[in-house]
Amino acid sequence: xxxxxxxxxxxxxxxxxxxxxxxxxxxxxxxxxxxxxxxxxxxxxxxxxxxxxxxxxxxxxxxxxxxxxxxxxxxxxxxxxxxxxxxxxxxxxxxxxxxxxxxxxxxxxxxxxxxxxxxxxxxxxxxxxxxxxxxxxxxxxxxxxxxxxxxxxxxxxxxxxxxxxxxxxxxxxxxxxxxxxxxxxxxxxxxxxxxxxxxxxxxxxxxxxxxxxxxxxxxxxxxxxxxxxxxxxxxxxxxxxxxxxxxxxxxxxxxxxxxxxxxxxxxxxxxxxxxxxxxxxxxxxxxxxxxxxxxxxxxxxxxxxxxxxxxxxxxxxxxxxxxxxxxxxxxxxxxxxxxxxxxxxxxxxxxxxxxxxxxxxxxxxxxxxxxxxxxxxxxxxxxxxxxxxxxxxxxxxxxxxxx
Numbered sequence: 001x002x003x004x005x006x007x008x009x010x011x012x013x014x015x016x017x018x019x020x021x022x023x024x025x026x027x028x029x030x031x032x033x034x035x036x037x038x039x040x041x042x043x044x045x046x047x048x049x050x051x052x053x054x055x056x057x058x059x060x061x062x063x064x065x066x067x068x069x070x071x072x073x074x075x076x077x078x079x080x081x082x083x084x085x086x087x088x089x090x091x092x093x094x095x096x097x098x099x100x101x102x103x104x105x106x107x108x109x110x111x112x113x114x115x116x117x118x119x120x121x122x123x124x125x126x127x128x129x130x131x132x133x134x135x136x137x138x139x140x141x142x143x144x145x146x147x148x149x150x151x152x153x154x155x156x157x158x159x160x161x162x163x164x165x166x167x168x169x170x171x172x173x174x175x176x177x178x179x180x181x182x183x184x185x186x187x188x189x190x191x192x193x194x195x196x197x198x199x200x201x202x203x204x205x206x207x208x209x210x211x212x213x214x215x216x217x218x219x220x221x222x223x224x225x226x227x228x229x230x231x232x233x234x235x236x237x238x239x240x241x242x243x244x245x246x247x248x249x250x251x252x253x254x255x256x257x258x259x260x261x262x263x264x265x266x267x268x269x270x271x272x273x274x275x276x277x278x279x280x281x282x283x284x285x286x287x288x289x290x291x292x293x294x295x296x297x298x299x300x301x302x303x304x305x306x307x308x309x310x311x312x313x314x315x316x317x318x319x320x321x322x323x324x325x326x327x328x329x330x331x332x333x334x335x336x337x338x339x340x341x342x343x344x345x346x347x348x349x350x351x352x353x354x355x356x357x358x359x360x361x362x363x364x365x366x367x368x369x370x371x372x373x374x375x376x377x378x379x380x381x382x383x384x385x386x387x388x389x390x391x392x393x394x395x396x397x398x399x400x401x402x403x
Contacts, residue, residue, distance in 0.1 A: 023047050036060040061086040073097050110134035118142050121388050123381065125176070129161035136164070136171040143173035143384050148182065150302035151323055158189070166190050173384050174198050178303045179324040198380045201328065202303055203373035204312045204364060211289035213358075216247040217351065218291035218315070220284050220306055221298075223250075223258035230265055231297035231320075231344055237269045238348035244355060246274070251287060253277045288313035293336065293354045297347065301325050308364055311335045316359040318350045328365075335362035 003013035014028040014037070023045060028037040034057045042051040052066045061084070067076040077092040091103040093112070103109045111134035118124065120141045126132065127147035135144050152162040165172065169192040176198055177183050183197050217236070223229050229250065236248045248271075253259035259277060266275045281287050288294060294310035296319035304325030307317045311329065317336035319326040320343075330336040336359070337350040366372060 056082045107134045111137055114138040115140055123384050132165040136168055145174045145176050146172055147176040151300045179328050182324045200376040203368055203370050204308050205370050207313045214290045216249050216291050217293055217295055218249045218287050219295045220251045223253050223255050226299050228297045232295050233265050235344050235347040239351040248275045250277045251281045254279050285313050288315035291315050293318050311362050311364050316362045
């Protein structure tokens with residue numbers, strides 16, 4: 001709802017409600033001479049004010065945020081630079097309405113939070129790289145397990161978000177990785193001992209649903225630079241030139257720009273009668289079950305979940321042999337084919353091979369089963385608990401020696 005001044009017709013307030021309620025979600029206030037909102041008041045589902053944000057009159061950026069508890073008392077304030085960079089300057093923390101501490105960034109605040117939350121001997125799993133530094137610098141004697149669910153490198157360079165975790169292995173109890181190949185790559189560059197790693201791949205249970213196979217290949221995933229969808233189109237063109245009437249069905253074209261570029265490439269190759277482009281499907285299992293094979297031409301992956309999902313639906317996968325995942329899921333000629341990265345000709349030949357000699361009753365490796373995951377996690381926790389007991393015993397011996 002929009003509100004206007006009765007005398008001047010000036011737009012003064014915008015109010016939005018929670019769906020299907022009369023409870024205000026937030027209110028935006030406007031000031032004379034400023035085109036954008038100057039203040040926002042936010043409320044919880046019970047109608048309680050929990051946050052006020054002040055905006056700069058110069059640029060449409062926040063200047064300060066005030067957080068309130070259920071009693072209406074401020075417990076946190078954040079202050080930002082009044083410019084386009086809008087960098088966070090300070091975080092003020094209050095206890096019982098009195099200033100308790102000041103932090104210059106959120107990582108320092110996270111560290112404080114961890115030191116309040118955790119107790120000695122706690123085992124903490126973390127898969128958010130933003131939290132690695134405050135977690136590893138936490139003064140409480142915890143055991144941190146860092147979960148890597150993505151590639152730690154892009155174009156041969158270690159991502160900045162992974163550097164603290166990899167350069168401070170002495171503070172890490174375990175690196176929980178999805179693939180052995182990522183472990184090898186890390187050890188080649190960082191001096192991290194073997195016992196610091198545990199490999200627990202994703203798991204999946206085999207689908208027992210069936211569907212009649214259609215004469216089609218399928219791709220499910222985002223349309224972006226990482227996925228290299230144009231490689232699929234180029235490979236399919238070479239495959240199509242052999243006279244096959246097989247279709248190519250692409251799911252994931254929600255990005256208008258990327259979708260349009262793919263359409264232009266399809267048109268350039270005169271493949272309009274053979275290629276279908278759809279938004280993401282709500283039934284990926286059926287899309288896999290109906291297809292001769294799924295296709296993956298990514299530059300890199302964290303694990304390539306779609307490969308495992310495809311095979312679980314009795315749909316083999318043709319994939320570039322990239323970091324990370326495909327080589328530890330696909331068994332060549334049994335549940336799919338691994339192709340040298342960016343080799344479009346070889347990819348097209350694999351499509352021909354699948355067309356002429358389909359792979360039936362494909363399955364994932366036993367290492368990717370639910371039971372394997374349970375056993376792996378159980379063993380991981382046992383190992384970390386041993387580290388805790390070892391630490392306790394070491395401290396006890398030191399104390400005895402000191403006495």
